[in-house]
Amino acid sequence: MSDEAKTSLNRREFFSFLAVGWITFGAAAAGMASLVFRFLYPNVVFEPAMDFIAGFPDDYPDGVDERWKNGFGVWIYKKDGRLVAMSNICTHLGCIPTWLPAESKFKCPCHGSGYYPNGINFEGPAPRPLERYKISRNTEGKIIVDKTKVFRYEKGEWSNADSYIEV
Amino acid sequence: MIKEAINYLSSPVYSFTAFIVLFVIALRRIDIVGTKKFGLGLLIGTLVIFGWMISDPVFFTVISLPDNIPIIILNGLVFWSTWYSLYKGHQNDLRIAAGEPPIEGTPENREKVWAWPNLVYIELLCGILCTIFLIAWAIFFKAPLEEPANPTWAPNPAKAPWYFLGLQEMLVYFDPWMAGVVLPGLILVGLIAIPFIDVNPKGNGYYTFKERKFAITGFLFGWLALWIFLIQVGTFLRGPNWTFYGPFEYWDAHKVVAENNINLSEIMWIKLFNVGLPKNIFVREIFGLLATFGYMFGLLPLIYKKWGKSYMPRMGAIRYYIMIFLILGMMSLPIKMYLRWFFNLKYVLAMPEFELNL
Numbered sequence: 001m002s003d004e005a006k007t008s009l010n011r012r013e014f015f016s017f018l019a020v021g022w023i024t025f026g027a028a029a030a031g032m033a034s035l036v037f038r039f040l041y042p043n044v045v046f047e048p049a050m051d052f053i054a055g056f057p058d059d060y061p062d063g064v065d066e067r068w069k070n071g072f073g074v075w076i077y078k079k080d081g082r083l084v085a086m087s088n089i090c091t092h093l094g095c096i097p098t099w100l101p102a103e104s105k106f107k108c109p110c111h112g113s114g115y116y117p118n119g120i121n122f123e124g125p126a127p128r129p130l131e132r133y134k135i136s137r138n139t140e141g142k143i144i145v146d147k148t149k150v151f152r153y154e155k156g157e158w159s160n161a162d163s164y165i166e167v
Numbered sequence: 168m169i170k171e172a173i174n175y176l177s178s179p180v181y182s183f184t185a186f187i188v189l190f191v192i193a194l195r196r197i198d199i200v201g202t203k204k205f206g207l208g209l210l211i212g213t214l215v216i217f218g219w220m221i222s223d224p225v226f227f228t229v230i231s232l233p234d235n236i237p238i239i240i241l242n243g244l245v246f247w248s249t250w251y252s253l254y255k256g257h258q259n260d261l262r263i264a265a266g267e268p269p270i271e272g273t274p275e276n277r278e279k280v281w282a283w284p285n286l287v288y289i290e291l292l293c294g295i296l297c298t299i300f301l302i303a304w305a306i307f308f309k310a311p312l313e314e315p316a317n318p319t320w321a322p323n324p325a326k327a328p329w330y331f332l333g334l335q336e337m338l339v340y341f342d343p344w345m346a347g348v349v350l351p352g353l354i355l356v357g358l359i360a361i362p363f364i365d366v367n368p369k370g371n372g373y374y375t376f377k378e379r380k381f382a383i384t385g386f387l388f389g390w391l392a393l394w395i396f397l398i399q400v401g402t403f404l405r406g407p408n409w410t411f412y413g414p415f416e417y418w419d420a421h422k423v424v425a426e427n428n429i430n431l432s433e434i435m436w437i438k439l440f441n442v443g444l445p446k447n448i449f450v451r452e453i454f455g456l457l458a459t460f461g462y463m464f465g466l467l468p469l470i471y472k473k474w475g476k477s478y479m480p481r482m483g484a485i486r487y488y489i490m491i492f493l494i495l496g497m498m499s500l501p502i503k504m505y506l507r508w509f510f511n512l513k514y515v516l517a518m519p520e521f522e523l524n525l
Contacts, residue, residue, distance in 0.1 A: 047318070073319040088319060093343045096321035098408070103423060109323035111339045112409035123426050127342055128519035154519045
């Protein structure tokens with residue numbers, strides 16, 4: 001009877017082994033999962049910065065300016081003493097519209113959505129106007145565009161003082 | 168002159184309508200379509216017309232893009248397999264009408280053979296031939312590689328892979344949530360659901376058309392008109408800025424087409440009642456809500472009166488309502504296309520505040 005008890009586990013020992021085993025397995029699985037999760041994020045991101053300094057407001061003529069489009073994905077639009085920074089992402093499915101100076105409109109190459117120079121949608125399937133980014137001036141008077149904050153027309157956010165600067 | 172007429176008539180509103188009319192006529196006159204004479208005539212006629220079209224330099228440029236070659240192959244295969252199945256079905260229908268069993272049911276065709284070597288041999292041969300074909304294709308037509316991707320620039324026109332161009336064309340008429348998620352989801356779920364909805368044993372194991380008119384017509388409409396046809400439009404007739412171009416029309420990036428689209432709420436409140444848009448979005452979209460619910464639920468009694476009486480007892484209520492729901496979902500695409508073409512209607516229900524646009 002006593003020999004038998006030595007070679008096998010009692011209930012308490014069995015559960016403590018079980019607990020150690022599961023904790024070890026859980027820790028290993030969690031470590032593996034965290035490695036996989038880390039692997040999903042790139043080591044180096046070649047994305048443009050989310051905010052940038054865009055020079056002085058006087059540098060821009062009236063109308064649409066494309067100088068920051070390829071670097072930061074932003075169109076600067078100046079009209080009636082107001083200067084805004086527009087997103088270059090189509091509100092339909094996220095393609096990049098083309099600025100057509102001759103027709104004076106933005107036109108998306110994916111499904112044909114069209115926008116007026118101020119970003120209001122009028123053609124094709126786009127459900128809402130182009131988004132605007134937060135824009136302000138630093139102490140030197142230069143423009144700062146902050147892409148982390150967007151202003152949407154259909155929510156009435158274009159009248160927000162952060163969405164434009166007076167020039 | 169002829170080419171200009173073709174350019175004009177291939178605009179989706181005409182060509183889609185013509186395609187549907189031809190589709191209905193073809194399935195009505197299966198006794199003509201399902202004959203070898205018709206099949207041969209169709210093949211020769213298509214080749215002659217295609218040969219004439221290909222002599223046009225603009226058409227040839229579009230057709231010979233490496234991306235577009237699969238579509239030409241697809242066209243040939245789709246029309247061959249559709250015609251062949253209708254031909255087989257028509258033959259069996261004639262036999263059944265004469266009191267004979269279908270060809271697949273004759274004693275010599277019911278004889279069983281071994282999978283090895285009869286089937287495995289053919290499969291091996293097909294595998295080898297497909298590999299040779301793909302290698303030859305890869306050697307003769309270079310992959311259309313472009314410069315490294317740039318997140319702030321898109322090619323013009325930006326086209327999806329050839330098998331998704333029908334979906335991309337669908338997106339022209341719908342919000343991305345509808346045409347990108349809901350409708351493709353319905354297509355997949357609906358196709359998976361067919362064997363569970365369709366409990367009619369007729370046509371199992373043999374070709375027939377007469378015994379399965381509704382099922383075949385419904386499936387072929389979705390497949391040919393709403394998928395294959397839209398792939399053609401998206402591939403050959405959409406140029407820069409996703410503007411429509413006729414088959415013989417030069418892809419001029421500066422072609423100006425006025426396509427101002429407006430929502431149903433704007434048509435009703437501004438154009439009809441001549442008042443501004445109400446502030447409350449549910450009041451603003453009341454017509455869109457009514458139209459949407461009317462379409463999804465209000466039509467049910469009418470459909471029941473016309474078809475449901477005979478289908479519901481056979482299928483059971485749940486199968487019947489799932490089928491009607493899928494058919495209504497499918498038909499919303501052509502309905503929306505016509506509304507866009509005739510009324511420049513952008514969205515029936517436009518609630519960009521909630522990302523909900525129908």
